Amino acid sequence: MKKLFWAGLCLFSVQATAQTVAVKSKLNTAADRIEAKVIEWRRDFHEHPELGNHETRTAGIVAKHLESLGIEVKTGVARTGVVGILKGGKPGPVVLLRADMDGLPVTERNSLPFASKVRTQYNGQEVGVMHACGHDSHVAILMGVAEVLAGMKADLKGTVKFVFQPAEEGSAPGVEGGAELMVKEGVLENPKVDVAFGLHIWAQTEAGKITYRPGGMMAGVNDMQIIVKGRQAHGAAPWASVDPIVISAQIINNLQTIVSRNLNITENAGVVTIGSLHAGVRSNIIPETAEMLGTIRFLSMEDEKMLIERIKTIASKTAEAGGATVEVKIPYSNHYPVTYNDLALTEKMLPSLAKVAGAENVKLIPPITGAEDFSFFQEKVPGLFFFLGGMPKGMDPKTAPSHHTPDFMIDESSFKLGVKALAGLTLDYMEVK
Numbered sequence: 001m002k003k004l005f006w007a008g009l010c011l012f013s014v015q016a017t018a019q020t021v022a023v024k025s026k027l028n029t030a031a032d033r034i035e036a037k038v039i040e041w042r043r044d045f046h047e048h049p050e051l052g053n054h055e056t057r058t059a060g061i062v063a064k065h066l067e068s069l070g071i072e073v074k075t076g077v078a079r080t081g082v083v084g085i086l087k088g089g090k091p092g093p094v095v096l097l098r099a100d101m102d103g104l105p106v107t108e109r110n111s112l113p114f115a116s117k118v119r120t121q122y123n124g125q126e127v128g129v130m131h132a133c134g135h136d137s138h139v140a141i142l143m144g145v146a147e148v149l150a151g152m153k154a155d156l157k158g159t160v161k162f163v164f165q166p167a168e169e170g171s172a173p174g175v176e177g178g179a180e181l182m183v184k185e186g187v188l189e190n191p192k193v194d195v196a197f198g199l200h201i202w203a204q205t206e207a208g209k210i211t212y213r214p215g216g217m218m219a220g221v222n223d224m225q226i227i228v229k230g231r232q233a234h235g236a237a238p239w240a241s242v243d244p245i246v247i248s249a250q251i252i253n254n255l256q257t258i259v260s261r262n263l264n265i266t267e268n269a270g271v272v273t274i275g276s277l278h279a280g281v282r283s284n285i286i287p288e289t290a291e292m293l294g295t296i297r298f299l300s301m302e303d304e305k306m307l308i309e310r311i312k313t314i315a316s317k318t319a320e321a322g323g324a325t326v327e328v329k330i331p332y333s334n335h336y337p338v339t340y341n342d343l344a345l346t347e348k349m350l351p352s353l354a355k356v357a358g359a360e361n362v363k364l365i366p367p368i369t370g371a372e373d374f375s376f377f378q379e380k381v382p383g384l385f386f387f388l389g390g391m392p393k394g395m396d397p398k399t400a401p402s403h404h405t406p407d408f409m410i411d412e413s414s415f416k417l418g419v420k421a422l423a424g425l426t427l428d429y430m431e432v433k
Helices: 002-047 056-068 135-150 178-184 244-255 257-261 301-321 343-357 412-432
Strands: 072-077 081-087 090-100 119-122 125-128 157-165 195-206 210-212 215-218 220-229 271-279 289-298 325-329 339-341 362-364 383-391
Touching: 002 056, 002 135, 002 412, 056 072, 056 081, 056 135, 056 157, 081 135, 090 135, 090 412, 135 157, 135 195, 135 412, 157 178, 157 412, 195 412, 210 343, 220 244, 220 301, 244 257, 244 271, 244 289, 244 301, 257 271, 257 301, 289 301, 301 325, 339 343, 339 383, 343 362, 343 383, 343 412, 383 412
Parallel strands: 090 157, 090 195, 195 383, 210 362
Antiparallel strands: 072 081, 081 157, 119 125, 210 383, 215 339, 220 289, 220 325, 271 289
Protein backbone atom coordinates (compact mmCIF):
# COMPACT_ATOMS: atom_id res chain seq x y z
CA MET A 1 0.00 0.00 0.00
CA LYS A 2 2.85 2.41 0.89
CA LYS A 3 4.53 1.76 -2.48
CA LEU A 4 1.27 2.47 -4.25
CA PHE A 5 0.88 5.71 -2.27
CA TRP A 6 4.34 7.03 -3.16
CA ALA A 7 3.96 5.92 -6.76
CA GLY A 8 0.67 7.77 -6.96
CA LEU A 9 2.16 10.85 -5.31
CA CYS A 10 5.07 10.90 -7.75
CA LEU A 11 2.70 10.51 -10.69
CA PHE A 12 0.55 13.38 -9.38
CA SER A 13 3.67 15.55 -8.95
CA VAL A 14 4.83 14.83 -12.49
CA GLN A 15 1.36 15.59 -13.86
CA ALA A 16 1.15 18.84 -11.84
CA THR A 17 4.58 19.92 -13.07
CA ALA A 18 3.62 19.12 -16.64
CA GLN A 19 0.42 21.15 -16.24
CA THR A 20 2.40 24.10 -14.84
CA VAL A 21 4.85 23.96 -17.74
CA ALA A 22 1.95 23.86 -20.19
CA VAL A 23 0.32 26.88 -18.54
CA LYS A 24 3.58 28.86 -18.66
CA SER A 25 3.99 27.94 -22.31
CA LYS A 26 0.50 29.29 -22.98
CA LEU A 27 1.42 32.49 -21.14
CA ASN A 28 4.54 33.09 -23.22
CA THR A 29 2.72 32.42 -26.48
CA ALA A 30 -0.21 34.64 -25.54
CA ALA A 31 2.07 37.49 -24.43
CA ASP A 32 3.94 37.36 -27.73
CA ARG A 33 0.66 37.43 -29.62
CA ILE A 34 -0.81 40.36 -27.66
CA GLU A 35 2.25 42.65 -27.82
CA ALA A 36 1.22 44.58 -30.94
CA LYS A 37 -2.26 45.22 -29.52
CA VAL A 38 -0.83 46.50 -26.24
CA ILE A 39 1.37 48.96 -28.12
CA GLU A 40 -1.59 50.09 -30.22
CA TRP A 41 -3.75 50.64 -27.14
CA ARG A 42 -1.01 52.57 -25.40
CA ARG A 43 -0.50 54.90 -28.37
CA ASP A 44 -4.22 55.63 -28.49
CA PHE A 45 -4.36 56.44 -24.77
CA HIS A 46 -1.22 58.54 -25.08
CA GLU A 47 -2.77 60.63 -27.84
CA HIS A 48 -5.99 61.10 -25.86
CA PRO A 49 -4.98 61.65 -22.20
CA GLU A 50 -7.47 62.63 -19.50
CA LEU A 51 -6.88 64.21 -16.11
CA GLY A 52 -7.78 62.50 -12.83
CA ASN A 53 -11.49 61.83 -12.22
CA HIS A 54 -12.18 62.68 -15.90
CA GLU A 55 -10.97 59.44 -17.52
CA THR A 56 -14.32 58.74 -19.23
CA ARG A 57 -12.99 57.89 -22.70
CA THR A 58 -10.26 55.66 -21.27
CA ALA A 59 -12.70 53.91 -18.94
CA GLY A 60 -15.12 53.30 -21.80
CA ILE A 61 -12.46 51.59 -23.91
CA VAL A 62 -11.33 49.49 -20.97
CA ALA A 63 -14.87 48.40 -20.04
CA LYS A 64 -15.70 47.46 -23.64
CA HIS A 65 -12.55 45.37 -23.91
CA LEU A 66 -13.17 43.52 -20.65
CA GLU A 67 -16.78 42.81 -21.61
CA SER A 68 -15.62 41.41 -24.96
CA LEU A 69 -13.53 38.88 -23.01
CA GLY A 70 -16.53 37.68 -21.00
CA ILE A 71 -15.29 39.37 -17.83
CA GLU A 72 -17.82 40.71 -15.33
CA VAL A 73 -17.50 44.52 -15.41
CA LYS A 74 -18.44 47.29 -13.02
CA THR A 75 -18.03 50.94 -14.07
CA GLY A 76 -18.26 54.26 -12.23
CA VAL A 77 -16.19 53.00 -9.30
CA ALA A 78 -14.63 55.97 -7.48
CA ARG A 79 -16.19 58.16 -10.20
CA THR A 80 -14.51 56.86 -13.37
CA GLY A 81 -12.86 53.61 -12.29
CA VAL A 82 -13.48 50.22 -13.91
CA VAL A 83 -13.33 46.86 -12.14
CA GLY A 84 -13.38 43.52 -13.96
CA ILE A 85 -13.80 40.14 -12.28
CA LEU A 86 -12.54 36.96 -13.96
CA LYS A 87 -13.52 33.76 -12.16
CA GLY A 88 -11.16 30.91 -12.97
CA GLY A 89 -12.12 27.35 -13.72
CA LYS A 90 -10.85 26.16 -10.33
CA PRO A 91 -11.24 27.45 -6.77
CA GLY A 92 -8.49 29.56 -5.23
CA PRO A 93 -7.47 33.00 -3.96
CA VAL A 94 -8.56 36.39 -5.27
CA VAL A 95 -5.71 38.36 -6.89
CA LEU A 96 -6.06 42.11 -7.53
CA LEU A 97 -4.14 43.63 -10.43
CA ARG A 98 -4.14 47.40 -10.72
CA ALA A 99 -3.44 50.02 -13.41
CA ASP A 100 -3.83 53.80 -13.00
CA MET A 101 -5.44 55.75 -15.85
CA ASP A 102 -4.92 59.50 -15.35
CA GLY A 103 -2.69 61.94 -17.21
CA LEU A 104 -1.07 65.15 -16.02
CA PRO A 105 -1.41 68.90 -16.74
CA VAL A 106 1.80 68.89 -18.80
CA THR A 107 2.19 70.12 -22.39
CA GLU A 108 3.94 67.45 -24.47
CA ARG A 109 7.12 68.57 -26.24
CA ASN A 110 8.48 65.48 -28.00
CA SER A 111 8.04 64.52 -31.66
CA LEU A 112 6.12 61.27 -31.28
CA PRO A 113 3.57 60.79 -34.08
CA PHE A 114 0.97 60.05 -31.40
CA ALA A 115 1.94 62.96 -29.13
CA SER A 116 -0.91 64.59 -27.23
CA LYS A 117 -2.44 67.80 -28.52
CA VAL A 118 -5.15 67.83 -25.84
CA ARG A 119 -5.75 71.00 -23.87
CA THR A 120 -8.13 71.61 -20.97
CA GLN A 121 -8.78 73.77 -17.91
CA TYR A 122 -6.93 72.99 -14.67
CA ASN A 123 -7.03 75.18 -11.55
CA GLY A 124 -8.49 78.00 -13.64
CA GLN A 125 -5.75 77.86 -16.27
CA GLU A 126 -5.63 76.44 -19.78
CA VAL A 127 -3.07 73.62 -19.83
CA GLY A 128 -1.85 70.83 -22.03
CA VAL A 129 -2.63 67.27 -20.97
CA MET A 130 -0.07 64.48 -21.29
CA HIS A 131 0.63 60.97 -20.11
CA ALA A 132 3.90 62.17 -18.63
CA CYS A 133 4.19 59.36 -16.07
CA GLY A 134 3.38 56.24 -18.11
CA HIS A 135 -0.14 55.51 -16.91
CA ASP A 136 -1.15 54.95 -20.55
CA SER A 137 1.25 52.02 -20.65
CA HIS A 138 -0.09 50.65 -17.35
CA VAL A 139 -3.64 50.58 -18.74
CA ALA A 140 -2.56 48.94 -22.00
CA ILE A 141 -0.46 46.33 -20.19
CA LEU A 142 -3.31 45.38 -17.85
CA MET A 143 -5.73 45.16 -20.77
CA GLY A 144 -3.23 42.73 -22.31
CA VAL A 145 -3.02 40.74 -19.08
CA ALA A 146 -6.82 40.54 -18.96
CA GLU A 147 -6.92 39.11 -22.48
CA VAL A 148 -4.15 36.62 -21.74
CA LEU A 149 -5.70 35.36 -18.49
CA ALA A 150 -9.22 35.28 -19.93
CA GLY A 151 -7.85 32.94 -22.59
CA MET A 152 -6.53 30.69 -19.79
CA LYS A 153 -9.69 30.83 -17.67
CA ALA A 154 -10.01 27.07 -17.36
CA ASP A 155 -6.48 26.86 -15.91
CA LEU A 156 -6.92 29.65 -13.35
CA LYS A 157 -6.98 28.44 -9.74
CA GLY A 158 -8.82 31.42 -8.35
CA THR A 159 -10.28 34.79 -9.30
CA VAL A 160 -8.61 37.86 -10.79
CA LYS A 161 -9.89 41.35 -10.04
CA PHE A 162 -8.69 43.86 -12.65
CA VAL A 163 -8.74 47.37 -11.18
CA PHE A 164 -8.40 50.33 -13.54
CA GLN A 165 -8.02 53.24 -11.15
CA PRO A 166 -8.62 56.98 -11.69
CA ALA A 167 -6.78 59.91 -10.11
CA GLU A 168 -3.54 58.33 -8.91
CA GLU A 169 -1.91 61.73 -9.31
CA GLY A 170 -4.33 63.15 -6.76
CA SER A 171 -7.63 65.00 -6.68
CA ALA A 172 -8.53 68.63 -6.19
CA PRO A 173 -8.42 69.88 -2.56
CA GLY A 174 -11.40 68.55 -0.64
CA VAL A 175 -12.27 65.98 -3.33
CA GLU A 176 -11.76 62.30 -2.58
CA GLY A 177 -10.45 60.11 -5.35
CA GLY A 178 -8.03 57.43 -6.49
CA ALA A 179 -7.19 54.23 -4.65
CA GLU A 180 -8.34 55.59 -1.29
CA LEU A 181 -11.88 56.15 -2.57
CA MET A 182 -11.89 52.78 -4.35
CA VAL A 183 -11.05 51.07 -1.06
CA LYS A 184 -13.81 53.03 0.73
CA GLU A 185 -16.27 51.95 -1.96
CA GLY A 186 -15.40 48.28 -1.37
CA VAL A 187 -13.08 47.36 -4.23
CA LEU A 188 -11.30 44.89 -1.93
CA GLU A 189 -14.56 43.07 -1.14
CA ASN A 190 -17.10 40.94 -3.06
CA PRO A 191 -15.05 38.87 -3.63
CA LYS A 192 -12.58 39.59 -0.84
CA VAL A 193 -9.08 40.23 -2.18
CA ASP A 194 -6.20 38.12 -0.83
CA VAL A 195 -3.26 39.86 -2.49
CA ALA A 196 -2.54 42.87 -4.73
CA PHE A 197 0.08 43.28 -7.48
CA GLY A 198 0.98 46.45 -9.36
CA LEU A 199 3.73 47.86 -11.55
CA HIS A 200 5.01 51.25 -12.67
CA ILE A 201 6.96 51.90 -15.85
CA TRP A 202 10.25 53.60 -14.97
CA ALA A 203 11.99 55.93 -17.41
CA GLN A 204 15.38 55.77 -15.65
CA THR A 205 15.62 51.95 -15.72
CA GLU A 206 16.61 50.10 -18.88
CA ALA A 207 13.89 48.19 -20.74
CA GLY A 208 14.00 44.47 -19.98
CA LYS A 209 14.79 45.00 -16.30
CA ILE A 210 12.61 44.90 -13.20
CA THR A 211 13.46 46.62 -9.91
CA TYR A 212 11.94 46.12 -6.47
CA ARG A 213 12.43 46.63 -2.75
CA PRO A 214 10.98 44.71 0.23
CA GLY A 215 9.32 46.87 2.88
CA GLY A 216 9.12 50.63 2.25
CA MET A 217 9.74 50.99 -1.48
CA MET A 218 8.17 54.40 -2.09
CA ALA A 219 7.65 57.19 0.40
CA GLY A 220 4.47 58.22 2.09
CA VAL A 221 3.46 61.81 1.38
CA ASN A 222 1.55 64.68 2.94
CA ASP A 223 1.15 68.05 1.31
CA MET A 224 1.03 71.12 3.53
CA GLN A 225 -0.17 74.69 3.65
CA ILE A 226 1.48 77.32 5.86
CA ILE A 227 -0.15 80.75 6.13
CA VAL A 228 1.82 83.52 7.82
CA LYS A 229 -0.29 86.45 9.12
CA GLY A 230 1.54 89.71 9.71
CA ARG A 231 0.68 93.43 9.46
CA GLN A 232 0.39 95.29 6.18
CA ALA A 233 2.32 98.51 5.54
CA HIS A 234 3.72 100.74 2.82
CA GLY A 235 6.84 99.28 1.25
CA ALA A 236 8.65 102.54 2.06
CA ALA A 237 8.00 102.07 5.80
CA PRO A 238 8.82 98.43 6.59
CA TRP A 239 9.21 99.27 10.30
CA ALA A 240 5.45 99.74 10.43
CA SER A 241 4.85 96.19 9.21
CA VAL A 242 5.10 92.66 10.45
CA ASP A 243 6.49 91.37 7.17
CA PRO A 244 5.07 87.91 6.33
CA ILE A 245 7.43 87.56 3.36
CA VAL A 246 10.59 87.92 5.45
CA ILE A 247 9.14 85.58 8.08
CA SER A 248 8.20 83.06 5.38
CA ALA A 249 11.79 83.14 4.12
CA GLN A 250 13.03 82.46 7.66
CA ILE A 251 10.56 79.58 8.07
CA ILE A 252 11.68 78.05 4.76
CA ASN A 253 15.34 78.20 5.78
CA ASN A 254 14.62 76.80 9.26
CA LEU A 255 12.61 73.90 7.83
CA GLN A 256 15.76 72.70 6.05
CA THR A 257 17.25 71.71 9.42
CA ILE A 258 14.64 68.99 9.99
CA VAL A 259 16.17 66.44 7.61
CA SER A 260 19.75 67.46 8.39
CA ARG A 261 19.35 67.59 12.19
CA ASN A 262 16.26 65.65 13.28
CA LEU A 263 15.95 62.70 10.89
CA ASN A 264 18.13 59.63 11.43
CA ILE A 265 19.31 59.34 7.83
CA THR A 266 21.10 56.05 8.55
CA GLU A 267 17.68 54.43 8.88
CA ASN A 268 15.36 56.24 6.45
CA ALA A 269 15.28 59.03 3.94
CA GLY A 270 12.98 62.04 4.24
CA VAL A 271 12.12 65.22 2.38
CA VAL A 272 10.70 68.61 3.36
CA THR A 273 10.08 70.83 0.33
CA ILE A 274 8.35 74.19 -0.09
CA GLY A 275 7.28 74.39 -3.72
CA SER A 276 5.13 77.50 -3.74
CA LEU A 277 5.21 80.92 -2.03
CA HIS A 278 2.52 83.51 -2.76
CA ALA A 279 2.28 86.96 -1.19
CA GLY A 280 1.39 90.49 -2.21
CA VAL A 281 0.17 92.15 -5.41
CA ARG A 282 2.68 94.97 -6.08
CA SER A 283 6.20 96.15 -5.35
CA ASN A 284 5.53 98.90 -2.80
CA ILE A 285 3.05 97.13 -0.51
CA ILE A 286 4.12 94.76 2.24
CA PRO A 287 1.17 92.37 2.37
CA GLU A 288 -0.72 91.15 5.39
CA THR A 289 -0.37 87.42 4.62
CA ALA A 290 1.84 84.96 2.79
CA GLU A 291 0.97 81.40 1.79
CA MET A 292 3.40 78.52 1.35
CA LEU A 293 2.58 75.12 -0.13
CA GLY A 294 4.89 72.15 0.20
CA THR A 295 5.34 68.42 0.52
CA ILE A 296 6.90 66.03 3.02
CA ARG A 297 8.09 62.50 2.24
CA PHE A 298 8.77 59.71 4.75
CA LEU A 299 9.35 55.95 4.93
CA SER A 300 7.87 55.19 8.35
CA MET A 301 4.93 56.31 10.48
CA GLU A 302 7.36 57.42 13.21
CA ASP A 303 9.21 59.70 10.80
CA GLU A 304 5.90 61.10 9.50
CA LYS A 305 4.87 62.05 13.03
CA MET A 306 8.25 63.64 13.76
CA LEU A 307 8.29 65.66 10.52
CA ILE A 308 4.80 67.07 11.13
CA GLU A 309 5.57 68.01 14.75
CA ARG A 310 8.84 69.73 13.84
CA ILE A 311 7.27 71.67 10.93
CA LYS A 312 4.51 72.98 13.17
CA THR A 313 6.94 73.93 15.95
CA ILE A 314 9.42 75.64 13.63
CA ALA A 315 6.72 77.54 11.73
CA SER A 316 4.91 78.74 14.85
CA LYS A 317 8.01 79.73 16.83
CA THR A 318 9.67 81.47 13.87
CA ALA A 319 6.48 83.43 13.23
CA GLU A 320 6.17 84.29 16.91
CA ALA A 321 9.75 85.58 16.98
CA GLY A 322 8.87 87.97 14.17
CA GLY A 323 5.62 89.12 15.72
CA ALA A 324 3.37 87.16 13.35
CA THR A 325 0.98 84.26 13.71
CA VAL A 326 0.81 81.14 11.56
CA GLU A 327 -1.63 78.45 10.46
CA VAL A 328 -0.26 75.03 9.44
CA LYS A 329 -2.36 72.36 7.74
CA ILE A 330 -0.76 68.91 7.26
CA PRO A 331 -2.08 67.20 5.22
CA TYR A 332 -3.61 70.06 3.26
CA SER A 333 -5.27 68.21 0.39
CA ASN A 334 -3.70 64.76 0.02
CA HIS A 335 -2.01 61.99 1.96
CA TYR A 336 -0.58 58.69 0.71
CA PRO A 337 0.82 56.04 3.05
CA VAL A 338 4.20 54.40 2.45
CA THR A 339 4.16 51.99 -0.50
CA TYR A 340 5.10 48.95 1.57
CA ASN A 341 5.90 45.63 -0.07
CA ASP A 342 4.93 42.77 2.24
CA LEU A 343 8.16 41.03 3.21
CA ALA A 344 6.95 37.43 3.01
CA LEU A 345 5.04 38.03 -0.22
CA THR A 346 8.02 39.72 -1.86
CA GLU A 347 10.31 36.82 -0.97
CA LYS A 348 7.75 34.31 -2.21
CA MET A 349 7.14 36.02 -5.56
CA LEU A 350 10.68 37.07 -6.55
CA PRO A 351 11.24 33.74 -8.37
CA SER A 352 8.21 34.58 -10.56
CA LEU A 353 9.77 37.87 -11.63
CA ALA A 354 13.11 36.13 -12.23
CA LYS A 355 11.41 33.54 -14.46
CA VAL A 356 9.95 36.12 -16.83
CA ALA A 357 12.82 38.65 -16.84
CA GLY A 358 15.86 36.50 -16.03
CA ALA A 359 17.41 36.59 -12.56
CA GLU A 360 20.16 38.95 -13.75
CA ASN A 361 17.51 41.50 -14.77
CA VAL A 362 15.69 41.67 -11.42
CA LYS A 363 17.45 44.22 -9.21
CA LEU A 364 17.10 45.41 -5.61
CA ILE A 365 16.98 49.23 -5.38
CA PRO A 366 17.10 51.87 -2.61
CA PRO A 367 13.78 53.43 -1.57
CA ILE A 368 12.21 56.07 -3.81
CA THR A 369 10.99 59.38 -2.35
CA GLY A 370 8.19 59.56 -4.92
CA ALA A 371 4.80 58.37 -3.69
CA GLU A 372 2.11 55.99 -5.00
CA ASP A 373 -1.48 55.53 -3.89
CA PHE A 374 -1.23 51.78 -4.54
CA SER A 375 -0.24 52.02 -0.88
CA PHE A 376 -3.92 52.27 0.10
CA PHE A 377 -4.45 48.72 -1.20
CA GLN A 378 -1.32 47.57 0.66
CA GLU A 379 -2.69 48.98 3.92
CA LYS A 380 -5.50 46.43 3.75
CA VAL A 381 -4.01 43.37 1.99
CA PRO A 382 -0.47 42.09 1.33
CA GLY A 383 0.86 43.73 -1.82
CA LEU A 384 3.85 43.76 -4.14
CA PHE A 385 4.64 46.80 -6.28
CA PHE A 386 7.60 46.90 -8.67
CA PHE A 387 9.15 49.01 -11.41
CA LEU A 388 9.26 47.95 -15.05
CA GLY A 389 12.18 49.38 -17.01
CA GLY A 390 11.14 51.70 -19.84
CA MET A 391 14.37 53.44 -20.83
CA PRO A 392 15.84 52.58 -24.26
CA LYS A 393 18.90 50.35 -23.89
CA GLY A 394 22.19 52.23 -23.88
CA MET A 395 20.68 55.55 -22.76
CA ASP A 396 22.14 57.32 -19.74
CA PRO A 397 19.58 57.42 -16.87
CA LYS A 398 20.90 60.89 -15.93
CA THR A 399 19.91 62.33 -19.32
CA ALA A 400 16.82 60.23 -20.09
CA PRO A 401 13.65 62.39 -19.94
CA SER A 402 12.17 61.87 -16.49
CA HIS A 403 8.61 61.47 -15.26
CA HIS A 404 6.29 64.50 -15.09
CA THR A 405 8.25 66.38 -17.77
CA PRO A 406 7.23 67.53 -21.30
CA ASP A 407 9.86 65.29 -22.96
CA PHE A 408 8.92 62.08 -21.12
CA MET A 409 8.93 59.01 -23.35
CA ILE A 410 9.42 55.27 -22.90
CA ASP A 411 10.54 52.21 -24.83
CA GLU A 412 7.52 50.17 -25.92
CA SER A 413 9.57 46.96 -26.05
CA SER A 414 9.09 46.74 -22.27
CA PHE A 415 5.33 46.17 -22.47
CA LYS A 416 5.50 42.45 -23.22
CA LEU A 417 7.61 41.89 -20.09
CA GLY A 418 5.00 43.82 -18.10
CA VAL A 419 2.26 41.52 -19.36
CA LYS A 420 4.31 38.42 -18.53
CA ALA A 421 5.23 39.74 -15.09
CA LEU A 422 1.69 40.52 -13.91
CA ALA A 423 0.20 37.38 -15.46
CA GLY A 424 3.07 35.25 -14.14
CA LEU A 425 2.70 36.61 -10.61
CA THR A 426 -1.02 35.83 -10.74
CA LEU A 427 -0.57 32.26 -11.96
CA ASP A 428 2.28 31.50 -9.58
CA TYR A 429 0.53 32.96 -6.54
CA MET A 430 -2.53 30.85 -7.31
CA GLU A 431 -0.26 27.82 -7.59
CA VAL A 432 1.60 28.28 -4.29
CA LYS A 433 -1.18 29.80 -2.16
